Amino acid sequence: MERLAPRTLTDLAGLVADAHERARPLHVVGAGTRAGLGHAVAADAVLDLSAFAGIETYEPTEQVITLGPATPLALLAEVLADAGQRLAFDPPDTGPLFGEAAGAGTIGGAVAANLSGPGRPRAGAARDHLLGVEAVSGRGEIFKAGGRVVKNVTGYDLPKLMAGSFGTLAVMTRMTLRLAGRPPATVTAALLDLDADEAGRLMQRIAGSALEPVAIAYLPAEIAVRARHPLSAAAVLVRFEGPETALAERLADLQRLIGGTAPVEAIEGPDSDETWAMIRDIAGLLPDGGRALWRLSVPPAAGCALARRLGRELPGVHWLADWAGGRLWLSLPGDADGGAAVIRAATKTVGGHAVLFRGPLALKVLVPVFEPGEAGLALLEQRLRAAFDPAGILNPGKLG
């Protein structure tokens, strides 16, 4: 495996142009911690972006940062925390899920996979925070798109397309991200002892209320006791952020809203943050060891009922619901098709789709990681990809 590690933008563009000319596939890599996400790339050369790291400009008052895609997330989080800021989309540290060290992932990887945390329903995903990019297309052209300001409709919103494209359209070399201030205080309410159906209904009521919860999740009993802040029973977790003085009132409002439905326990300060970090990163919550891990995106009101149904139909399912039910994480044995046929059919009936987020290699040979689109859409995506990378040299095979 040849490793190409360009030091400058010009060199990188030259390498890609050359690969384009010779139709030579490249595996584009930042830190490589998310290589297990998606399919294996069919390339005999690695394009190592580690030279494209570091913060170029950071203006806290503008809440905007421009940086290299290979900048480690851990470093970025530190710099932002020092200025009282954060990435609102709260990208997970997926390293441990794929057998990599914690804290090694890059911002480029998080954006390329369009990752997001429990705050996604209000705060958005990576796509919503990538304001501008500089990138090298599959033809070796250096181009830029978007800008350095939040409100911008000048030209197509190519940053949205780059986010979630897994490096298959262009190689990002510089990115500008929108930032958010850190809240003065946070608190998490745990509504205890709810079964999945009750939880599903209650989460919609809370999400539809004026209480401005920033995250809502449901942990069934066996998952709840694994959480870093151990809970004694199944729990709907509701996170609030705001001025310290306002949070007690928010908890009281929540009590009023749910009536006597469930006992409420408050999780405060660092415990609250750690609980949500676990839900974001998944690794410690669901059982590991050669199992299939599915990530479902569904209408929120359908989430818990769907999870229960799949739990009945498939053996050995463990699950949790994030985004008030709009995102389900399912872990089940990775043999046979890893539940693919049943999961995808059931998810489709409620109007959602399923990604095989992690699975044994043998399973990924059988089952597409990403749900194949309908014919018209697939053709459009194929043409789009050819527009950016006509020779198909960037991460071929990654998306299946």
Added chain:
Amino acid sequence: MSLMMPAPDRTVIDGRAALLAELRRLLPADAVIAAESALAAYECDALTAYAQRPLAVVLPRTTAEVAAILGTCRARGVRVVPRGAGTSLSGGALPLADGIVLSLARFNRILEIDLENRCIVAQPGVTNLALTQAVEADGFFYAPDPSSQIACTIGGNVAENSGGVHCLKYGLTTHNLLGLEMVTMDGTVVRLGGGKALDGPGYDLLGVVTGSEGLLGVVTEVTVRLTPKPQGIGALLAGFDSVEAAGGAVAAVIAAGIVPGGIEMMDNLAINAAEDFCAPGYPRDAAALLIVELDGPAGEVEAQMDRVAAIMTRHGAASLKRTRDEAERLGFWAGRKAAFPAVGRISPDYLCMDGTIPRARLPDVLKRITALSAHYGLRCANVFHAGDGNLHPLILYDANVEDELAKAEAFGADILRACVEVGGVLTGEHGVGIEKRDLMGEMFDDTDLAVQQRLKCAFDPGGLLNPGKVFPVLHACVELGRLKVSGGKLRFADLPRF
């Protein structure tokens, strides 16, 4: 007209009768408009300085009809300009002499209200305000609120990625969409996004179609997210002796981690125009006025109002008022919302610009606007969405005075160049359209534009959908495919401009 549109295709114009016959075969009789008098209503949008009569206007009612129209037009090489309510300020719906206008006016039904999943499925011709009205009683609203919301359609909002006063907290159209049904130029119907789910499969085509100004496809169904109505809303009105001080106050609010529903700024000319128009009680002698609105859980709004008031005082607010009730809050907004008609009263005509800049550069850019105003001999009133740096300078002119429109346009172009120079962009929410098309080169080089146009080719290889908008040079797709670059420069940089 100083603006050049693509040369009309003579054979298409000559084939008008056959085209009309075909459209009448595909559509009900009342869905094809061809009478000259009736076409006049469609010859411009809200950028009224430019007008063009189209070959015909079609008013389909169903997705199948849209697909049939596009299929026929593609086969005949007829250009198509999609149109919502025609409120575009950038000429996005300006017709072509050899093209038809495809109006979505009859796609005016709300198809489903799903409060459990907090979304609405609607046809594109439903107005922005109607979405909120449909769910208000249940405690929800549709967050993006462009000032034309009473008339503009959700389909048009998708095409322009519209913003509004409250997008600082609630985001733009793109952040509030879940899914689209769209017909591409070859008549294929595709569904983009996640339906009622937050994440869709595959590439983010929903994201790239939003704000694509009708160049990629015709949207026939939209699923939008709903937001719970906030418990409490309060506003502060603060006058400052200098724009710098007001700008400093805005930066400090944001830096404090406070996310107001909106922060608006008006300069002295805009303040006085508003006072003359509807007397909202603004301080006439202030150099800059800030309206800061905070919403959220009731107790938190009060706490945040205290913090914001303290920041305003610390940054030298010469006057400070705080709302005690809803009537007072609406009063604060009355002048801002009437800013355009108020300016309309002190000048026969005005041009509304739409650049965005990094917030910190506001005083700098305002100084340049003042200098340009003196240079061109035209007045300029300034209103801004200050929280996100989106400027709306209103250039006052009189179309009946020879050359004044041209002068106003040159003034506007200079303002936008200044925006780009300080790290900003040409348009924050109105779109490029024809208005800023020829300025695209200020922000993007030929390679950047070629990459964007190849995306267009993936959706519309024949270049038939809304051509002449957004891109200053039209390349044939086959030519774009062959373009070779070296050192970031195109080999064919000297292609003729139309």
